[in-house]
Amino acid sequence: MAKSVKVYSTPTCPWCIRAKQFLQENNIDFQNIDVSGNQQAVDELMQKSGQMGVPVLDIEGEIIVGFDKERIKQSLGIL
Amino acid sequence: MQIYDLIIIGAGPAGITASVYSARKKLNFLVISLDIGGQAAWSGDIENYTGYQFITGPELAQKFHEHMRKYDTPLKENEEVLELKRSDGVFLVRTNKSNYSSRSVIIASGKRSKELGVPGEKEFKNRGLTYCATCDGPLFSAKDVAVIGGGNSALDAALQLVKIAKQVNIVNNTPALGGDAIMRQKVEDAANVAVFNDSQVISVTGDKFVSAIKIKDNTGVRDLSVQGVFVEIGLVPNSAFAGDVEKNGKGEIKINLRNETSIPGVFSAGDVTDVPEKQIIIAAGEGSKAALSAFRYLAINKF
Numbered sequence: 001m002a003k004s005v006k007v008y009s010t011p012t013c014p015w016c017i018r019a020k021q022f023l024q025e026n027n028i029d030f031q032n033i034d035v036s037g038n039q040q041a042v043d044e045l046m047q048k049s050g051q052m053g054v055p056v057l058d059i060e061g062e063i064i065v066g067f068d069k070e071r072i073k074q075s076l077g078i079l
Numbered sequence: 080m081q082i083y084d085l086i087i088i089g090a091g092p093a094g095i096t097a098s099v100y101s102a103r104k105k106l107n108f109l110v111i112s113l114d115i116g117g118q119a120a121w122s123g124d125i126e127n128y129t130g131y132q133f134i135t136g137p138e139l140a141q142k143f144h145e146h147m148r149k150y151d152t153p154l155k156e157n158e159e160v161l162e163l164k165r166s167d168g169v170f171l172v173r174t175n176k177s178n179y180s181s182r183s184v185i186i187a188s189g190k191r192s193k194e195l196g197v198p199g200e201k202e203f204k205n206r207g208l209t210y211c212a213t214c215d216g217p218l219f220s221a222k223d224v225a226v227i228g229g230g231n232s233a234l235d236a237a238l239q240l241v242k243i244a245k246q247v248n249i250v251n252n253t254p255a256l257g258g259d260a261i262m263r264q265k266v267e268d269a270a271n272v273a274v275f276n277d278s279q280v281i282s283v284t285g286d287k288f289v290s291a292i293k294i295k296d297n298t299g300v301r302d303l304s305v306q307g308v309f310v311e312i313g314l315v316p317n318s319a320f321a322g323d324v325e326k327n328g329k330g331e332i333k334i335n336l337r338n339e340t341s342i343p344g345v346f347s348a349g350d351v352t353d354v355p356e357k358q359i360i361i362a363a364g365e366g367s368k369a370a371l372s373a374f375r376y377l378a379i380n381k382f
Contacts, residue, residue: 012137013214014120036217037243045218052218052288053205065205069157 003076005030006058008045016055019067026078083109083181085373086172088160089317091117092359093349094187095143096366097373102150104374109181110147111155111174116140117189118314118350119359121213123239128360136213139359160188163321163345170344182380183373186321186332186340186347187366190314190357195227199283200310207289208308212236216309221245224307225292227280231258233311234266240309241269248303249274250294275303283308316351327353338369344380346373 005023007030009016023030035041035054042052049056049063057064059075072078085101087094090112101108114120122136131139147154155174162173163184172179192210194200200208209215212226216239224244226237229251240247249256249266254277256263266272281293281300291302316330325333325341331353338346348369349362 010214010217012135012217013211014114014116014137014140015214017137017141018115037220039220042218042220046288050287051205052207053209053215054218 002029003060005060005076006033007031008033008035008041008049008056008058009054010034010036013054015067019055019057019072022067022069022072026076028076028078080178080180082169083107083179084377085109085183085185085370086111086170086179086181087185087187087370088112088163088172089117089187089189089349089351090115090144090147090154090156091187091189091349092119092143092362093117093189093351093366093369094185095147096363097185097187097348097370098147098152099150100367100370101374102152104370106374106377109153109155109179111158111160111172111179112188113157113159115144115156117362119143119362121211122359123213123235125359127358160320164323165342165344183344183346183376185338185366185369185373186318186324186345186351187349187362187369188317188320188351189362190316190350192310193313193315195280195283195310195312197280197282199285199289203283203285203289203308206287207285207306208283208310210310212239212309212311215307216240216243219244219307222306223304224248224309225250225280225303225305226309226311228311228313229253229256229258229276230311230313231262232313234258234262236309236311237266237272238262238269241266241271244307245271247272248305250278250280250292250303251276252279253277314350314357318351321345329353337372338365339372344376346376 084106085108087110120140158174169180223246225248278294278296332347346369348365350357
């Protein structure tokens with residue numbers, strides 16, 4: 001079973017673009033949550049990660065702040 | 080260890096353009112960079128890059144990236160160069176992950192945001208305090224924010240934020256805002272902007288997240304209630320790893336008209352250099368010049 005992946009992002013953040021591109025290149029399905037102008041999503045992001053930077057990845061409950069390629073690879077078992 | 084013809088340090092407008100020229104000259108080269116697009120990727124609206132009457136920073140960075148990828152350029156991404164030195168006639172580039180060597184080097188490592196150096200800055204980084212309005216601005220919808228600085232990057236940040244935030248307070252430590260007149264006009268015309276000139280930030284305060292900043296002017300100290308702080312007080316060159324290369328007082332790498340540094344075989348381009356104007360289009364042009372100079376150097380020195 002593939003892990004559920006959520007990406008909290010804004011349309012303009014370069015690292016968000018890179019993170020989403022990386023997931024796409026590795027054929028990982030994910031739900032993109034655009035937090036811009038969405039207070040509920042911002043609150044969720046702050047509560048889950050304890051901070052306000054994007055991107056934040058929620059991989060089946062594992063919270064990864066920033067485009068941390070190595071941790072994302074490890075968490076998703078990408079070689 | 081493989082010896083490359085050329086190593087390009089940095090993948091902003093200068094480094095990427097150098098990579099395109101190097102690929103077309105069929106050099107055996109490598110690009111090492113912490114990120115892609117450099118400061119261009121963090122810019123808001125760009126209206127002065129010829130050929131694009133309007134493009135956003137992230138979009139232009141994406142175009143640069145695509146252009147580089149077209150040539151299957153070998154790229155070490157998320158890798159930081161820690162040291163550049165010369166040994167036995169070749170250059171050694173040590174990063175946080177590995178070591179590389181080459182016959183020539185282009186330093187195009189750009190600049191990074193300068194920090195305020197006040198209490199609370201480190202604690203609240205990414206907890207309301209940020210150095211990137213383009214990235215994090217949209218999180219501050221209908222909130223009160225402060226932009227620290229008074230130059231073009233501060234104006235750019237403020238112009239992005241007036242569309243998102245409730246109130247934008249600009250805290251500027253000089254008597255009047257600087258930057259381009261056209262941008263200054265747009266900021267002054269915005270209904271939800273307050274400018275605090277001759278004012279210094281003393282501290283950033285809050286609980287889990289930012290709730291206020293303390294600012295000081297000649298009338299005294301006051302608290303500004305804000306949930307977001309955008310630091311835009313200028314930049315410092317990423318040149319510390321190039322210890323042997325001659326620099327100016329600001330730490331910028333000195334270059335001549337051919338992008339040569341004080342060390343033969345080491346070239347430099349873009350915002351990390353002492354070229355007076357820092358513009359995306361200038362950095363790109365300088366990157367092409369540096370690549371052509373490196374190509375000429377390699378041809379003349381027939382390794």
